[in-house]
Amino acid sequence: MPSPVRRLAGALHRRPGLRLAALLCAPMAWLTLAYLGSLTVLLLSAFWTTNDFTSNIEYVWNTANFTQLVSxxxxxxxxxxxxxxxxxxxxxxxxxxxxxxxxxxxxxxxxxxxxxxxxxxxxxxxxxxxxxxxxxxxxxxxxxxxxxxxxxxxxxxxxxxxxxxxxxxxxxxxxxxxxxxxxxxxxxxxxxxxxxxxxxxxxxxxxxxxxxxxxxxxxxxxxxxxxxxxxxxxxxxxxxxxxxxxxxxxxxxxxxxxxxxxxxxxxxxxxxxxxxxxxxxxx
Structure with missing residues (x-):
């Protein structure tokens, strides 16, 4: 009885389109992770604040930056x-x-x-x-x-x-x-x-x-x-x-x-x- 790996290899060999999708899966997943991950970090950092005296970032959740943009x-x-x-x-x-x-x-x-x-x-x-x-x-x-x-x-x-x-x-x-x-x-x-x-x-x-x-x-x-x-x-x-x-x-x-x-x-x-x-x- 063929193993799952052999069955998958046979399916990829018979269907070139599926083989191409498998080859592109890893880079597309990496691009998606990098892009969405960077947007997530960007959004999260927008809710932090900066100390007026030291200019250091304070990881305190607040909406002061968005309030400043609107006002x-x-x-x-x-x-x-x-x-x-x-x-x-x-x-x-x-x-x-x-x-x-x-x-x-x-x-x-x-x-x-x-x-x-x-x-x-x-x-x-x-x-x-x-x-x-x-x-x-x-x-x-x-x-x-x-x-x-x-x-x-x-x-x-x-x-x-x-x-x-x-x-x-x-x-x-x-x-x-x-x-x-x-x-x-x-x-x-x-x-x-x-x-x-x-x-x-x-x-x-x-x-x-x-x-x-x-x-x-x-x-x-x-x-x-x-x-x-x-x-x-x-x-x-x-x-x-x-x-x-x-x-x-x-x-x-x-x-x-x-x-x-x-x-x-x-x-x-x-x-x-x-x-x-x-x-x-x-x-």
């Missing part, structure tokens, strides 16, 4: 500003990526398409700080934009534009993949029925690419919420949630942990809202 108008202003910047970056990327993706997928010739795709993906290989400092040069007084007639300077608009440039490929590539699979007969049928280009875009193209648009927005929204280096370089005196967390990590770790819960909750809430639309299941 202090400074933290509310930073949270709302961060949310507004993340939404602005997402909307700007969507507006820019949709016509670019449509041209790549439906208009450009094969050779041109390949060159443009290389141009779109090449910045992903460049260093993050290199790209941000390039925008610092563009936006600074005496920089390229100043030579061309004027620069908006540093602040919230500079942060939105820079982050939109950084995350644009994450919005563009899903839209390109969705538009490349769009049947040409749909566009032809819409034109035969007398629909104008804007009507075709609104009634035919957008409903089909909506899952890809929402998937791309998850990346742009979440990445913008957690960013703090861009605002330090091109934001002037502007602060985002990431800056508040970085400033308090060494001085008041429990407060930094409490502030870190804000972007986590915002991202989770956004993911749940996207999931309710059914867009993720349609990808």
């Amino acid at each position: 202090d108008p400074l933290y509310r202003a930073v949270a709302l500003r961060t949310l507004a910047i993340a939404v602005g970056v997402t909307v700007l990327d969507a507006v820019l990526a949709l016509p670019m993706a449509f041209y790549l997928a439906r208009v450009a010739r094969s050779a041109t398409r390949r060159l443009l795709l290389v141009a779109v993906t090449t910045p992903l290989w460049a260093g993050y700080l290199v790209k941000v400092y390039a925008w610092w040069v563009l936006l600074s007084h005496g920089g390229v934009l100043d030579w061309l007639g004027g620069t908006p300077g540093f602040g919230v608009p500079a942060v939105v534009v820079t982050l939109a440039y950084l995350w644009l490929p994450y919005m563009l590539l899903p839209l390109y993949a969705a538009l490349a699979q769009l049947p040409a007969s749909y566009l032809e049928a819409s034109a035969d029925l007398g629909a104008r280009p804007w009507a075709t875009l609104r009634t035919v193209v957008l409903p089909i690419v909506k899952p890809a648009l929402l998937a791309g927005s998850v990346f742009t929204f979440s990445l913008s919420l957690g960013d703090y280096l861009t605002v330090q370089i091109v934001g002037g005196t502007t602060q985002m949630i990431g800056n508040v967390i970085a400033d308090n990590v060494t001085l008041n770790l429990p407060l930094a942990a409490a502030v870190s819960c804000v972007p986590v909750l915002l991202v989770v809430g956004y993911l749940l809202a996207v999931r309710r639309t059914g867009a993720l299941e349609s990808l």
Whole structure:
């Protein structure tokens, strides 16, 4: 009679999918444990406090950090500003990526398409700080934009534009993949029925690419919420949630942990809202 180990080995040999799942089980379990474990520690540390005199962490259960976040108008202003910047970056990327993706997928010739795709993906290989400092040069007084007639300077608009440039490929590539699979007969049928280009875009193209648009927005929204280096370089005196967390990590770790819960909750809430639309299941 074969042993349980031999029966399991035989089942894995007969079913490659089961074998692949078994191979991925251990790393997935480790990633889940590490991710959920770190979030648990983060949440627990947010309920500790820091001694005002010694700056040592006191492991006393309390909600003072969350009370401070809710009651202090400074933290509310930073949270709302961060949310507004993340939404602005997402909307700007969507507006820019949709016509670019449509041209790549439906208009450009094969050779041109390949060159443009290389141009779109090449910045992903460049260093993050290199790209941000390039925008610092563009936006600074005496920089390229100043030579061309004027620069908006540093602040919230500079942060939105820079982050939109950084995350644009994450919005563009899903839209390109969705538009490349769009049947040409749909566009032809819409034109035969007398629909104008804007009507075709609104009634035919957008409903089909909506899952890809929402998937791309998850990346742009979440990445913008957690960013703090861009605002330090091109934001002037502007602060985002990431800056508040970085400033308090060494001085008041429990407060930094409490502030870190804000972007986590915002991202989770956004993911749940996207999931309710059914867009993720349609990808």
